[in-house]
Amino acid sequence: IVRTRDLTKQYQLGDQTVYALRDVKLDIRRGEYISIMGPSGSGKSTLFNMIGGLDKPTSGTVFIDEVDMAQLDAFELAWLRCRKIGYIFQTFNLIPVMTALENVTLPMIFAGMSSDEMLEKGVKLLETVGLGERLHHKPAQLSGGQQQRVAIARSLANDPAIVLADEPTGNLDLRTGKEIIELLRRLNKEQGVTIISATHDLKMIDVSDRVIWIRDGRIERIENREDI
Amino acid sequence: IVRTRDLTKQYQLGDQTVYALRDVKLDIRRGEYISIMGPSGSGKSTLFNMIGGLDKPTSGTVFIDEVDMAQLDAFELAWLRCRKIGYIFQTFNLIPVMTALENVTLPMIFAGMSSDEMLEKGVKLLETVGLGERLHHKPAQLSGGQQQRVAIARSLANDPAIVLADEPTGNLDLRTGKEIIELLRRLNKEQGVTIISATHDLKMIDVSDRVIWIRDGRIERIENREDI
Numbered sequence: 001i002v003r004t005r006d007l008t009k010q011y012q013l014g015d016q017t018v019y020a021l022r023d024v025k026l027d028i029r030r031g032e033y034i035s036i037m038g039p040s041g042s043g044k045s046t047l048f049n050m051i052g053g054l055d056k057p058t059s060g061t062v063f064i065d066e067v068d069m070a071q072l073d074a075f076e077l078a079w080l081r082c083r084k085i086g087y088i089f090q091t092f093n094l095i096p097v098m099t100a101l102e103n104v105t106l107p108m109i110f111a112g113m114s115s116d117e118m119l120e121k122g123v124k125l126l127e128t129v130g131l132g133e134r135l136h137h138k139p140a141q142l143s144g145g146q147q148q149r150v151a152i153a154r155s156l157a158n159d160p161a162i163v164l165a166d167e168p169t170g171n172l173d174l175r176t177g178k179e180i181i182e183l184l185r186r187l188n189k190e191q192g193v194t195i196i197s198a199t200h201d202l203k204m205i206d207v208s209d210r211v212i213w214i215r216d217g218r219i220e221r222i223e224n225r226e227d228i
Numbered sequence: 229i230v231r232t233r234d235l236t237k238q239y240q241l242g243d244q245t246v247y248a249l250r251d252v253k254l255d256i257r258r259g260e261y262i263s264i265m266g267p268s269g270s271g272k273s274t275l276f277n278m279i280g281g282l283d284k285p286t287s288g289t290v291f292i293d294e295v296d297m298a299q300l301d302a303f304e305l306a307w308l309r310c311r312k313i314g315y316i317f318q319t320f321n322l323i324p325v326m327t328a329l330e331n332v333t334l335p336m337i338f339a340g341m342s343s344d345e346m347l348e349k350g351v352k353l354l355e356t357v358g359l360g361e362r363l364h365h366k367p368a369q370l371s372g373g374q375q376q377r378v379a380i381a382r383s384l385a386n387d388p389a390i391v392l393a394d395e396p397t398g399n400l401d402l403r404t405g406k407e408i409i410e411l412l413r414r415l416n417k418e419q420g421v422t423i424i425s426a427t428h429d430l431k432m433i434d435v436s437d438r439v440i441w442i443r444d445g446r447i448e449r450i451e452n453r454e455d456i
């Protein structure tokens with residue numbers, strides 16, 4: 001479902017070049033649960049931005065369902081980002097002036113869902129992440145981990161085929177973190193959603209089909225489940 | 229060094245009352261290393277904001293060095309926050325238009341340090357957290373964990389007596405997280421800095437003198453090191 005070839009991203013800052021990604025070659029199959037692990041600054045979020053069509057590579061190619069993302073026009077890219085991929089950002093990226101429920105239902109507006117459907121689904125998603133009592137709270141009125149969970153609920157708004165999760169359990173306690181991992185596992189096993197998760201959380205390894213280790217912008221090694 | 233008595237913080241939202249803290253009684257001694265653990269939404273950041281003079285309680289009292297914080301005027305409170313307490317926020321709170329070095333040296337300006345001293349110390353602090361090569365990068369040009377480390381460096385700008393650390397390793401990989409915990413441990417053991425850290429990171433327990441477990445705004449139990 002996702003393929004990258006020779007994917008490179010570099011940033012030029014004055015006379016300093018930072019290589020966020022270097023010639024990344026990756027094949028991710030439909031329905032896989034992939035964890036991407038690596039040190040701080042190793043390129044995980046950058047890889048996410050590439051796969052998710054949120055940024056362009058310096059060179060190289062990203063294919064989603066065999067379509068080269070560079071060939072998509074603005075409308076096609078927007079459709080992909082709205083309907084096929086759910087994002088859980090490392091910094092949540094919630095809209096401060098919107099309530100939890102409004103944040104979760106916003107993607108549904110773009111997908112053309114009716115008001116009643118949106119509200120019902122938004123409430124259900126927030127209940128799923130343990131926030132059924134906090135629907136009308138704005139991000140500033142929620143703890144760090146609660147905001148993260150709103151972001152998780154939002155990523156599922158349009159039943160994505162792929163969930164890109166950047167540190168989804170970083171601000172969560174052990175038990176809440178396990179609940180979120182279980183939610184992602186069920187999505188994967190029961191609904192065939194492809195999960196691609198950057199994480200420092202070793203609990204993720206248990207539910208992953210493969211773990212991709214990244215360092216200094218390169219894939220260091222890939223471990224299959226049997227090897228772990 | 230820090231005492232709280234009957235500390236309560238509640239938020240009123242329409243007809244809903246959220247109790248972030250309920251009658252918290254806490255005594256923290258000079259030179260202790262304290263970890264505060266608890267589920268998402270249990271009140272850790274709120275407790276930090278109280279102790280750190282960043283917000284006012286609904287009722288109850290916070291004493292820093294036997295001085296009631298409610299009795300401090302604006303100038304005294306600012307002095308305390310600048311010179312005595314170093315903050316590591318859960319969301320980093322870096323200033324986007326400033327470079328890493330400028331973020332780290334900003335508190336030093338308020339403390340009246342000379343330009344040369346500031347630059348030397350700022351560079352040294354960023355080197356200590358592994359960012360010696362990224363002095364002139366702005367937050368948007370740094371990864372999540374790198375931003376967190378800039379925030380850690382900034383908290384040490386004015387050699388605080390107390391470091392309040394809210395999830396300091398949440399965005400860090402295992403190795404970088406251990407390095408930061410070791411840094412805090414050395415500050416504590418070698419320089420007598422009081423460390424108060426909210427965390428979900430079980431590695432913190434090893435270096436803590438006491439662990440305070442918080443749930444639904446209340447102190448659930450306090451474990452001494454020998455008990456752990």
Ligand SMILES: Nc1ncnc2c1ncn2[C@@H]1O[C@H](COP(=O)(O)OP(=O)(O)OP(=O)(O)O)[C@@H](O)[C@H]1O
Nearest residue numbers: 011020040041042043044045046369370371372373
């Ligand atoms: N906009 C940018 N401009 C310059 N450099 C950048 C930019 N974004 C990221 N980088 C650099 O690229 C490298 C990879 O960053 P990335 O955010 O992908 O790391 P990461 O693996 O997600 O790290 P973390 O675990 O800390 O979140 C880092 O060195 C980072 O500083």
Ligand SMILES: Nc1ncnc2c1ncn2[C@@H]1O[C@H](COP(=O)(O)OP(=O)(O)OP(=O)(O)O)[C@@H](O)[C@H]1O
Nearest residue numbers: 141142143144145239248268269270271272273274
């Ligand atoms: N400004 C606010 N208005 C209303 N409620 C708030 C506000 N700030 C925090 N709360 C609520 O108070 C409770 C405690 O929040 P707090 O941020 O202290 O939790 P926390 O223990 O730090 O959680 P986390 O581990 O997720 O960061 C939560 O239920 C939160 O939603």
Ligand SMILES: [Mg+2]
Nearest residue numbers: 045090371372
């Ligand atoms: Mg990242």
Ligand SMILES: [Mg+2]
Nearest residue numbers: 143144273318
């Ligand atoms: Mg918090």
